[in-house]
Structures are given as structure tokens and as C-alpha cells.
Amino acid sequence: MQILIAGVALWWVSHLFKRLAPGLRARIGDGPGKLIVTVASIVAIVLMVIGYRQAEFVPIYTPLPGMGHLNNLLMLIAMFLFALSHSKGSLRPRIRHPMLASVVVWSIAHLLVNGDLASIVLFGGVGLWAVVSMLLINARDPWVPPAPGPVRKDIVAAIIALVVYGIVAAIHSWLGYNPFLGTYG
Template sequence: MGWVLLVAGLVLWCGAHLFKRIAPELRTRAGDPGKGAITVLILLSVVLMWIGYRRAGIVDLWFPPPWTVHINNLLMLVAVFLIDLGFSRGVLRTKLRHPMLTAIKIWAVAHLLVNGDLASVILFGGMLAWAVVTVILINKQDRAWTPPERGPVRNDIIYGSVALVIFAVIIYIHNWLGVWPLPG
């Protein structure tokens, strides 16, 4: 049952997120109630993926070497920094068109480096594929990109400090869930 929930959650996540790109007219006609429905579907997809991932049986495909944990943590720090960079008003936001989707891609690759089981390949590989497809669709539909106004470097430093705190919270949550993400 875990596998079904995992795949169903992933399909629901992709469908809910890609709906705006695949059927923009229908999405526009749905208005605010449509946004609410999409939000509920996305939340449901996260719950399904989480439950499905936890319940899926362990099917090892490969055994990542221990040193990949270091690369994972470095990539995760970058992903945490990028995830909300779009809301930052500093210099770095003007350099990257899709910071959140780039963060998802980095997050997925980082987790694929340290998890060699089938459930991880399905979850993180599926999220990576979704993020790549989404970037392609956005760039195809909205070819021109105007970077936002440049803000002070100080905002990037503040934002980086906040990202470090969020990274520490993520480590704590992983530990609470029974997965210690740091080497040692």
C-alpha cells in the first residue's frame, strides 16, 4: 500500500502543479476557488508522499558511499538558501530566474546521492523530473524574463543567516524522524 500512496502522491503533486501550465485557460476560469482546490490537492499530495515513503518497503538498488553525506549536506544548504530566494530583496535574486525550482532540483539530487533505495528513487527522482519539466514549460511559455530590482547586499547576508537557522531546524526534524543527516 505504501508504494501506491507514494506514487499517487507524486502524481497528484505533479498534476496539481502542472495544471496551471498545461491548462492555463481552465486554471484562470477557476479563479480563487480553483486556487483553494489546488492548495488542498498539493497538501494532500505531500501527506500521501510522506505516508507512502515511510510505508514503502526497502528495496535497495545501490549502496551510496559514506562520503556522499558531505556532498548532500552542502547541496542541502544551497537548496535551503534558494528555496525562498524569490522573496528576498537582495542582489542574488536578480541572478536566478527559478530559485525555488532550482532548490527542488538540488534537494532531489542531494537526496538521490545518499539514498539508494527504490522508494527514494521514485520520490526524489519524480520530484526532480517534475521540476525539470516545470522549468521547461515556464521558459517555453514565458520566454522573456526581467530580473527584479536589485536590493542591498545586506539583505542577502540576512537571508543567508535565516537559511542557516532553517537548515538547523531541518536537521533537528530529520533527527526527530529517526534520520540523522550529519556524518558521524
Template sequence: MFLLTLGVILWAAAHFFKRLAPGLRAPMGDRGKAVVAAAIVASLLMMIFGYRGADFIHVWAPPTWTVHLNNLMMLVAVFVYGMSATKGRLRGKMRHPQLTAVKIWAVAHLLVNGDLASIILFGGMLAWAVASVILINRSEVWVRPAPGEAKKDILLVVITLVLFGVMTAIHAWLGVWPFPG
């Protein structure tokens, strides 16, 4: 549990570094980018190995129907995340599509996982995404990008379905079948 918790904290600290300590970050230049990137990679490894190695400590029993809601929310999360890279009509409809996708992902996983490690991981990532949105909104004025072509949105739907399929295959490979029988 310690490694998992430390990973979540390092993830947040690495992402907040530029916004909360610009005076320390700016003089570091490109070396600072490398330090932050290394911290993010280290935090991901800590979260992965910490989560996989954590003892199962039961906190609550999620109802079985939440699996269906989780799957729907994950499909939406993949789509919303993809909106950050789209050049279609949906471009600019949402200020923080990646962070919104993380929030959807975290809530979806909190709905289906009732153990302490899951609450630390997904709750921690949810808290980080909410805090990130608040920090960004307070520090930057958003200029909404102009919408693009509708055919790019169709491509986004296709990419979303393919990525969702890949993600479910990875879950199955890891021993977590995301679709109840």
C-alpha cells in the same frame, strides 16, 4: 509504493494544471485555487505517508562520503530557495530559485538514498522541477528584478543557517541523523 507514486503524480498534475489546461483552470477562478491547494496538500500527505510506509527495496548502495556532499548541497539548496524571497543584491541572479532548490534537494537525496521509494520520491520531484522550468521558460518572458541592498543578503545567510539547523533537527527527531559520526 502505490500511495507514494500517486502522491508524486498528483503533485505534478496540480502544479501543471494552470499551464497545461488554462482553458479548464481559468473559469474556475478562486474555486480553482482552492482545488489546486487541496490537491497539493493531499499529494504531500500521500508522499509523506507513502514514503514512510514503503517497503525498503534496495537498488544501490551509496558511498558513505555522499552524506557530506548531501549536507553541503542541502545548505546550498536552502540558500538558493531563500533567494526567491530576498530583496538583496542576489535578487534576480537566478530565474527559478525555488525550482532550482528543489532540483538540488532531489539530487542531494538521490546521492544518499539507494532504495526504490527514494528514487520514486526524489527522482519524481526532480523530474517535476525540470519540467516546470521548461514549461515556465516557454510560456513567460522573464523581467529580471533590480538588485537590492547587500545587507539583505547577509540576512539571507543567517536565515539559511537557522533553517538548515531546524531541518537537521527535524531529521534527527524523525530518526535520520544527517551527520555521520
């Protein structure tokens, strides 16, 4: 569990560094600062994956029956929001933080089907980071929505989301959990 907690903590620190210590971040410089965040993020992800896979199963609550279907729908929405964050379509100006919103949806989706302590630490911790990030950004930076783009770019984002969703589902199945059947392999 310590490895998982360290990974989540490193994720928070690396991603909130710019917001919580802007002077220090500015002195480091843009290129080196981005490199530090990238390396720390990769290490955080590795720690979270290893820590989650090694964590003892400690049940906290029992997910309701049928939540797998809601999880799958929410994951598709999360993938679309993530794709939308890189889009210049007609929907992009309507959502200020599509990438962070996708993380919140991802987190909620996984907490609906995982009621153990490690899942709460991982999904709850990263989801809470996304909410805190949105609040910090909103408190400091005014938002000027980008100009809406063509609907075809929203369609491209939806297609990308479907492809990524299929890849993520395949990886989950390869790791031993079929998200469509709700079974461990």
C-alpha cells in the same frame, strides 16, 4: 509504494495544472484555483510522507561513501536558494527559478545518499517535476529580471536558510535519521 506514487502524481498534477490547462484554470478563477492547488499540494505531501515511510526498502544502487557530507552541503545550498526566492537582494535577479532550483538541488542531494526505489520515486519524481516546470515556464514566459536589491537582503536570506536548515536537521533527527552522523536512530 502506490501511496507514494499517488502523492508524487498529485504533486505533478496540482502544480502543472495552470501550465497544462490554462483555459480551465482561468475559468475556475484565481482564488478557487489557488485553493484547489493548496489543498491538493497538502494532500500530495501527506501521501508522499506516508507512502515513503511505508514503502518496502528495495535497493537499486549503493551510495558512495562520504556522500552524507556532500548531501549536507547541497541541502544548505537548497535552503539558501529557497530563501532567495523570497528575497529582493542582489542575487535574486541572477537566478530565474530559485525555488525550483532549490527543489532540484534537494532532489540530487537526497539521491546521493539514498539508493532505494522509494527514494528514486520520491526525490527523482519531485526533482523531475521541478525541471519540467522550469522548461515549461521558460518556453512560455519571457523573463525580465527584477532590479537588484541590497546585499543585506542576501545576508538575511542566508541567515534564514541556516535557521531552516537547523530545523530540518532536527526534524530528520527526531524521525530517526541524523543527517550529520548518517545514522538511523
